[in-house]
Amino acid sequence: MRRVALKIIHYGLLLGAALVFLAPILFMLAGSLKPDARVLSEAGSWRALVPDGITLENYRAVLARTPFWHYLLNSLLINGLIVGLGLLINSLAGYALARLRWRGRDAVLGAVLAILVIPFEAIAVPLFYQLSLLGWRDDFSVQIAPFVANPLSIYLFYTFFLSLPRELEEAARIDGAGPLRTFFTVVVPNARPVFASVAIVTLLFYWGLYLWPLLMTTGPAVRPLPLGIATFFTLPPLHWGQILAFGVMMVAPVLALFLIFQRGFVRGVASSGLKG
Amino acid sequence: MKRTPGKSARTALTDNATGWLMMLPALAGLTVFVVAPFVLALGMSLTHLRMGSPLGAQFVGFEQYLRLLQDASFQRALINNALFALGVVPVQTLLALGLALALNRPLRGVAVFRTLFFMPVVFPMSLVAVVWILIYAPGPNGLLNGVLGALTLHHWQPRDFLHDPHLALPAIMLTSIWQGAGFQMVILLAGLQEIPRERYEAAAVDGAGPWQRFLHITLPGLRNPLIFVVIVTSILSFRVFDQVRIMTQGGPLDATTTVVYQAVQSAFDRAQAGRGAAMAVVFFVIVLAITLIQRRLLRTEREVR
Numbered sequence: 001m002r003r004v005a006l007k008i009i010h011y012g013l014l015l016g017a018a019l020v021f022l023a024p025i026l027f028m029l030a031g032s033l034k035p036d037a038r039v040l041s042e043a044g045s046w047r048a049l050v051p052d053g054i055t056l057e058n059y060r061a062v063l064a065r066t067p068f069w070h071y072l073l074n075s076l077l078i079n080g081l082i083v084g085l086g087l088l089i090n091s092l093a094g095y096a097l098a099r100l101r102w103r104g105r106d107a108v109l110g111a112v113l114a115i116l117v118i119p120f121e122a123i124a125v126p127l128f129y130q131l132s133l134l135g136w137r138d139d140f141s142v143q144i145a146p147f148v149a150n151p152l153s154i155y156l157f158y159t160f161f162l163s164l165p166r167e168l169e170e171a172a173r174i175d176g177a178g179p180l181r182t183f184f185t186v187v188v189p190n191a192r193p194v195f196a197s198v199a200i201v202t203l204l205f206y207w208g209l210y211l212w213p214l215l216m217t218t219g220p221a222v223r224p225l226p227l228g229i230a231t232f233f234t235l236p237p238l239h240w241g242q243i244l245a246f247g248v249m250m251v252a253p254v255l256a257l258f259l260i261f262q263r264g265f266v267r268g269v270a271s272s273g274l275k276g
Numbered sequence: 277m278k279r280t281p282g283k284s285a286r287t288a289l290t291d292n293a294t295g296w297l298m299m300l301p302a303l304a305g306l307t308v309f310v311v312a313p314f315v316l317a318l319g320m321s322l323t324h325l326r327m328g329s330p331l332g333a334q335f336v337g338f339e340q341y342l343r344l345l346q347d348a349s350f351q352r353a354l355i356n357n358a359l360f361a362l363g364v365v366p367v368q369t370l371l372a373l374g375l376a377l378a379l380n381r382p383l384r385g386v387a388v389f390r391t392l393f394f395m396p397v398v399f400p401m402s403l404v405a406v407v408w409i410l411i412y413a414p415g416p417n418g419l420l421n422g423v424l425g426a427l428t429l430h431h432w433q434p435r436d437f438l439h440d441p442h443l444a445l446p447a448i449m450l451t452s453i454w455q456g457a458g459f460q461m462v463i464l465l466a467g468l469q470e471i472p473r474e475r476y477e478a479a480a481v482d483g484a485g486p487w488q489r490f491l492h493i494t495l496p497g498l499r500n501p502l503i504f505v506v507i508v509t510s511i512l513s514f515r516v517f518d519q520v521r522i523m524t525q526g527g528p529l530d531a532t533t534t535v536v537y538q539a540v541q542s543a544f545d546r547a548q549a550g551r552g553a554a555m556a557v558v559f560f561v562i563v564l565a566i567t568l569i570q571r572r573l574l575r576t577e578r579e580v581r
Contacts, residue, residue, distance in 0.1 A: 007383075014378055014385075018392045024454065025395065027419060028407050043413060044422030093302035102295025108303065115310050117567045121515045121536045122560040123310055125543045125552045126317035129327065149305025179294045208400025210518045211536075215544065226402035230522055233406050240410055247403045258398045262391060265398070269459060270466035 023049060032058050032248045036241035058245035062232075065242065067220050068249060071228035075207065076253075078143050078224055083202050085148045087195055093149075094157025095183050099169070109158075116151040121211065128215045137216050143224070147206060153198045156271065160194035161187070197268035200261065204269075207254050225250045314560075320553035327549050340554035350555070352530040353538045356445060357562075360534070361513035363449045369505055371453065372460035377494075379461075380468040390465070394458035401455065405522035408451040412437040412523075438524055441531040448519050448532055456512070460505045467501030468494070500574060507570040511563050535559045 030051040031039045036058060042048050062068055096102070097109050127146060136142050168190065172182040188195075210226040217223050220231070229246050258265050321340050323333040344350050375393055379386050396404070411419045414436035421434040437447040475493050484492070495502075517536040520526055526533035526541075539555035542548045 010378065010381075010383070014389050017375060017378075018389055021393055021396065021454070021458075023419075024404075024407055024411060025399075027411065031410075039410075040413070040417055043410065043419050044415075044417040044425070048419050048422070089301040089305065092298040096295045096298035100291040100295040100298070102292045102299075105295060108299060112306070115306055117564060118310060118314060118560065119511065119515055119563055121517060121539075122317075122556050122563065123313050125539045125556045126313035126320065127309060128543055129320065129549050129553070130313050130316055132327065145305070146309040149302040149309070151306065151310075154302060179291050180298070183298075204398060208402060208518075210400070210402045210521075211540065214521075215540065226400050226518075229406055230402050233409075233522075243406060244410075247407060250403055251399055254398050254400075255395070258395070259391070266390070266394065266462050269397075269462050 026050075028244045028247055031241055032245035034058075034241055036061075036239045039240040039244065058239070058241040059249070061239065061242045062246045062249065065235075066228065066232050066246065068228065068246065070220060071223060071225045072249075072253075074140070074222060075224040078140060079203055079206055081140075081144045082147045082206050083199050085144075086150055086153055086202055087199060089148055090150055090153035090198070091157045091188070091191070091195065092183070093154045095161050095187060097154070098158045098161035100179055112151050112154050112158075116155060124211055124215060131216070138218055138222060140222055142216050143213055143222070146212070150202065153202060156198050156201075157191075157194060160191060164190065193264075193267075196261070196264045197271055200257075200264050200268040203254070203257070204265070317553040317556045317560075320550055321557050323550045325549040325553075333550075336550075340550050341558070344551065344554055344558065349530050349533060350535075350538055353533045353535045356530075356532060357514045357516070357534050359445060360449060360452075360516060361510050363446065364453055364513050365506055365509045367449075368453045368457050368460060368509055369502070371457050372464055372505065373498075373502075375457070375461045376464035376468055379465060390462075393461055396455045397458045399455065401518040402522060404451060404455050405519045408447075408454075409438065409523055412447055414439070439528055441528050444524050444528060444532045448516070448523060451519055451523070452512075452516065456509070460509065463505055464498065464501050467498050471497035503570060503573050507566055510566050514559065514562055514566075535562075 026049040027043075030049055031043075033051045033054045033056070034042070035053060035055055038053070093112075097105060097112070131137060131142060164187070168186045169182050172186045173179075177185065208226055209224070210230070213224055213227050214230075217227070220228070223231075229243070229250055232246055233243055320333070322335060322337060323340075324336050325333040379390055379393075413419065414421070414434060416422060416425060416434050418434065418437075420437065421432065424432040425434070435443060437443045471493065475497075476489060479489050479493055514534075515536060516534050517540065520532050520534050520537045521540075524532040526537050535555060536559060539552050539559065542555060543552040
């Protein structure tokens with residue numbers, strides 16, 4: 001009897017917490033599907049969280065009033081290249097640090113670990129000056145290049161390669177393969193989980209990046225989604241239903257990825273955390 | 277890359293050229309985009325450099341730092357960041373710990389709950405900020421005002437959260453907690469699952485109650501993940517920018533301004549390069565101090581290389 005009561009309390013607490021966590025998301029989704037005028041008038045009641053009188057009018061208006069597809073393509077291009085190039089460059093670096101013997105390796109490893117503690121916000125303003133002096137701004141490359149080499153990614157690869165059994169690599173080396181060929185033919189196929197985790201952690205961080213493109217870009221031509229919504233939100237006339245619809249469309253790709261690859265997300269986050 | 281048969285049997289080869297070759301792209305990137313601006317910031321903060329001014333960089337020693345520490349807005353920013361940490365760190369850590377403990381049981385539906393709690397983490401902060409502006413809408417029509425009204429049987433006087441000097445910073449804190457708690461929960465949950473079951477079984481045999489088990493097994497077992505979560509949340513509290521820029525622009529009356537917000541302002545709006553660089557350095561010193569505390573705390577447990 002007491003067991004059952006405890007279980008009910010336990011579930012009750014979890015459901016309460018879940019409602020609090022879900023409320024803003026439901027609010028966004030329900031509001032985006034309502035006639036625009038009702039978003040504000042119903043915001044103070046339980047109706048705020050319930051979609052009824054469903055219409056796609058807000059979504060149509062967003063696509064008509066804003067260059068949404070353009071922002072989305074910019075985001076996909078920028079993040080695709082940050083993640084793709086980052087996987088290549090940082091895995092090579094992690095492997096060189098974990099497995100190869102070369103003069104200066106320990107010093108470089110120490111430097112990477114030291115750089116790990118410099119948060120991007122400490123770099124952003126000086127880097128803005130540095131690149132402005134070079135006249136490099138307002139294009140795609142300036143939003144990609146600074147983030148490709150990533151000390152956290154290098155560190156995650158490094159620890160993973162350290163824990164990989166050596167036998168396969170040794171066999172390849174005895175067969176006469178050099179370190180590069182060994183890496184691409186033997187190590188990479190056996191390191192899929194770490195590649196997935198690093199890709200996810202990278203995407204999670206850079207998909208929402210706002211400060212850097214705000215500093216470095218001006219027009220919608222090269223700006224990504226986070227600036228898209230911040231700009232749309234300041235454009236009169238203010239239509240909250242449309243702003244929420246923009247938000248739903250903006251988060252949909254990452255949310256879909258998250259729901260499909262949930263395990264990878266959680267594992268990636270936990271591994272980046274526990275190794276801190 | 278063929279090697280002579282005699283050499284290939286030795287696996288402990290030195291790969292000087294290849295090692296550097298594999299390291300080079302990443303090293304070049306980190307040098308140009310992290311080390312260089314960092315060194316530049318240290319140098320610039322000792323000058324009167326202004327962007328677009330023909331005067332060039334005049335060396336002024338630590339004057340920028342002295343001025344900063346006397347600057348009322350910057351003092352306010354430091355205080356706000358500290359308040360942010362004092363508010364967010366305990367609340368978010370306890371919330372994340374509570375959720376992790378609740379989910380660390382063989383219950384049906386645990387996976388669904390874990391997904392729900394983690395979901396806000398994948399929301400970009402710019403979007404979260406915009407949605408919460410609407411949640412904080414003033415008057416009885418705002419969602420939060422409506423909820424508080426319903427909970428207090430309409431004794432709640434509707435507030436304009438984001439324009440109230442006393443409520444604006446707590447409002448931004450609440451938004452940040454909602455967005456970040458799932459991240460800390462996942463880390464603590466991973467930590468909980470690493471505590472060996474035998475310890476609990478042994479304690480149960482010894483007749484320890486649930487509270488004693490929590491105090492003597494769970495908490496010590498979670499020591500490192502808890503330290504990590506507290507430190508990371510403290511650092512994040514000093515990195516706050518997006519929410520402030522979008523929700524309040526640092527107002528009302530600097531009530532929500534932060535160190536990073538000030539640095540971006542001085543860089544962007546007034547082209548005071550020396551001053552902005554000095555702010556970046558101060559910000560880095562704070563983060564470094566928090567990081568060193570973490571290293572010290574964790575080193576007692578295991579050697580962090």
